[in-house]
Each structure stands twice: as C-alpha cells, then as structure tokens.
Amino acid sequence: MLRGIRLWSDNQYELAGWVNRIRARHGDDLRLVVWDDTGYDLPWELLLLPGDAAAGLAGGPLGAVIAVARWTTVRDLSQGGLPAETGDCHGRVLGYLHQDMADDGRVFTSYAHRLHRRMTPFLSDLDTQDDRTGLVYLGCHGTYGEAVPGLTLGDRTWAELNGESMSVLRRDGSLVCLNACDSGRFVDNRAQGEEALRGFAELFLRKGAGGCIVSSGKVGDLEARAMARRLVREVAEHPRRPVVRTLRDFRVRALEEFGSLAELPRVRNDDGQVDVVGQKRVLRLLYAFMFHYYGHPGTALRLTAVDALGTEGGGGR
Known part of the structure; x- marks a missing residue:
C-alpha cells in the first residue's frame, strides 16, 4: 500500500509544489483544511511531499509536516462553507x-x-x-x-x-x-x-x-x-x-519509529514467506495515519x- 501511495504522490507534483509554496510562506503556523467530497477515500495525510532544501522544507507525509484538518459538505442549510471557529x-x-x-x-x-x-x-x-x-x-x-x-x-x-x-x-x-x-x-x-x-x-x-x-x-x-x-x-x-497539532506530532513519532520511507519492507522474503516483521511495521505506520480530524483547525x-x-x-x- 505504501508503494501505491508513493506512486500516487509522485503523480500530484503540481499539488505538492503548491503545498510547498504555502509551507515556505507560512512556516509552522500553517494549518491546512482538506475539503474532500470525492468519496474516493483518498489518503491525504499520507500524500508524500518532496523536500526543498533551498526553502528549508523537509519532505514527508502531508499529515506529519503540516497540521491538517479535514472537512466535508454538511447537509444542513443552517450551516455553510468551511468549519466555524468555535473555541475549545x-x-x-x-x-x-x-x-x-x-x-x-x-x-x-x-x-x-x-x-x-x-x-x-x-x-x-x-x-x-x-x-x-x-x-x-x-x-x-x-x-x-x-x-x-x-x-x-x-x-x-x-x-x-x-x-x-x-x-x-x-x-x-x-x-x-x-x-x-x-x-x-x-x-x-x-x-x-x-x-x-x-x-x-x-x-x-x-x-x-x-x-x-x-x-x-x-x-x-x-x-x-x-x-x-x-x-x-x-x-x-x-x-x-x-x-490537529497533536495529531501531527502523533504521526511524526510513528514515522520516526518506522524509519526511512525510502526503504520500504518487501511483502515477501526471498523464500516466498511474508515478511511478518516488516509488514507489522507498515501496519503500525498506517494505523497512525488512519485517524482523521474533521472540524476547525484551531x-x-x-x-x-x-x-x-x-x-x-x-x-x-
């Protein structure tokens, strides 16, 4: 699955470039709201962003480098647009x-x-x-x-x-x-x-x-x-x-425990047996990224x- 996400991410180079530009502009203050009504179960928090050394930007999954909230269309005529800021x-x-x-x-x-x-x-x-x-x-x-x-x-x-x-x-x-x-x-x-x-x-x-x-x-x-x-x-x-910041930090720690995304475990070893240890590492990382937050990012x-x-x-x- 992670290899599929990498391929999907590589095909989103225009989007990734835009995200990196706003990252460079706003730094750690950036809070991103993803409004997705596609119904495709897109793993936005796992979108892999490239690093940009010149801009001082580290690469990595979107949900680990930016505080990300999600939103969806709420089917209530009394509510419209983006989530309202309601305090804690x-x-x-x-x-x-x-x-x-x-x-x-x-x-x-x-x-x-x-x-x-x-x-x-x-x-x-x-x-x-x-x-x-x-x-x-x-x-x-x-x-x-x-x-x-x-x-x-x-x-x-x-x-x-x-x-x-x-x-x-x-x-x-x-x-x-x-x-x-x-x-x-x-x-x-x-x-x-x-x-x-x-x-x-x-x-x-x-x-x-x-x-x-x-x-x-x-x-x-x-x-x-x-x-x-x-x-x-x-x-x-x-x-x-x-x-959203607690979620981001939670994912960062999971990523640190996993190690480099450049070296993904193979599904099977040379003997044809499933790499159980490696796949458990992958599952732990995926678990950390499958928890999503819908609402105002503050x-x-x-x-x-x-x-x-x-x-x-x-x-x-």
Whole structure:
C-alpha cells in the first residue's frame, strides 16, 4: 500500500509544489483544511511531499509536516462553507463503550466522565445531560457498506442515529471521537434520492459537534485499539494545543519509529514467506495515519479534571 501511495504522490507534483509554496510562506503556523467530497477515500495525510532544501522544507507525509484538518459538505442549510471557529471543546466526558472495548475507559479516569455500556441510555444522556460535555466518545464496532444501510456504529444503523436529536452536541459544541472501524468513511447516497456523501463524521457535525476524530480503517486489531487510546490520551493531556497539532506530532513519532520511507519492507522474503516483521511495521505506520480530524483547525479539547478525592477540578490536565 505504501508503494501505491508513493506512486500516487509522485503523480500530484503540481499539488505538492503548491503545498510547498504555502509551507515556505507560512512556516509552522500553517494549518491546512482538506475539503474532500470525492468519496474516493483518498489518503491525504499520507500524500508524500518532496523536500526543498533551498526553502528549508523537509519532505514527508502531508499529515506529519503540516497540521491538517479535514472537512466535508454538511447537509444542513443552517450551516455553510468551511468549519466555524468555535473555541475549545470543554467539559466532561460522555461515552459509550462496547464490552469488547471496555479498556478505553481507563483513558478517562483523571477526568469527570459518565460512560455507558448500553447504547440506549447513552443516547438518552446525549439529549438530556445537564453537565457541560467536552468529549463524546464511542468505543465500539463499526461496519461499512456500499450504501447508507450498510453503515453501523455500535448496534445502531446510520439511519437510526440520524433520527436522534443529540441536543447536547449543539448546546456544547462537543468534540466527538469514534473509535470504531471505518467510522470516517463516506458513501454516495444517490440510491436514496440525493447527490450527497453520507457518513458518521457528517452526521455528528450536522448534529452540532465541534469536531470529529474518526478512523478511515479497521481498529479491530489490539495494537490499533491501543494506538487509538494513546491518541485520545494525548489530545486530552494538551488542552491548549489544537487537535490537529497533536495529531501531527502523533504521526511524526510513528514515522520516526518506522524509519526511512525510502526503504520500504518487501511483502515477501526471498523464500516466498511474508515478511511478518516488516509488514507489522507498515501496519503500525498506517494505523497512525488512519485517524482523521474533521472540524476547525484551531479546536482544542479541555476536559474537566477530577482530583484525588473524586471531586471535579477546574480545568483539563
């Protein structure tokens, strides 16, 4: 897959040249919003940019050299254009954890939280919770299909979740994190009479979320789940840092652990056996880049802390 991405990147020389020009102009202050309504699952964060020694630019994957946010057309006439700057997402954690992902709850022990093991009471709280909610977190299974009926999150279909009000999201502008397989993928909904892309990121943004962290691939692997938990922990531990910068730094470390992209592991060794060690290295790198953020690039997460006595503190850690 990485070799395919390299070939795809080599064919985007005009785009890469433009990105490097704005990198040279804005430096580390650059924040890029990728608005992609193609439905092609393009791996923008892995677009390989060439280095430019004269301009002092290092080469590497787009999502590791620039703070990148994504956006999609939100199908709500009251919302238009690019994501609005809404400030940070702050408050408690409200979550749903499938029994297979109960360990995700350990990420939030230092913060005021309410975690559910059943979807119905979770969705009820998402309509009625009085406390300000900074993060809405779902750790569960997800499915993807060629049409909207094939999209599920937990034990709910896209259509069922679309019918929920989720009024807490619009009231608080909470950040939503979907630690579920394929939660960041979209499908063309022409089969149901509209020329539109539908998916869970668009759904939660339309309901009022201040931003969404989603997965473009599978998180069933234990290592992928652990990586997702580590990412959420890092986002929570840096309340003054935009989510996109934490994601960028997260990818940079994964790239450092992988090593040079100029020397990619072969799929098979000379004896015809799969290079298991090399392919696991590739998977770890791909996992780090499959978590995408949809929303304003300035958004941060500030969770309400809990002190040693179990009472709420004043701010995020």
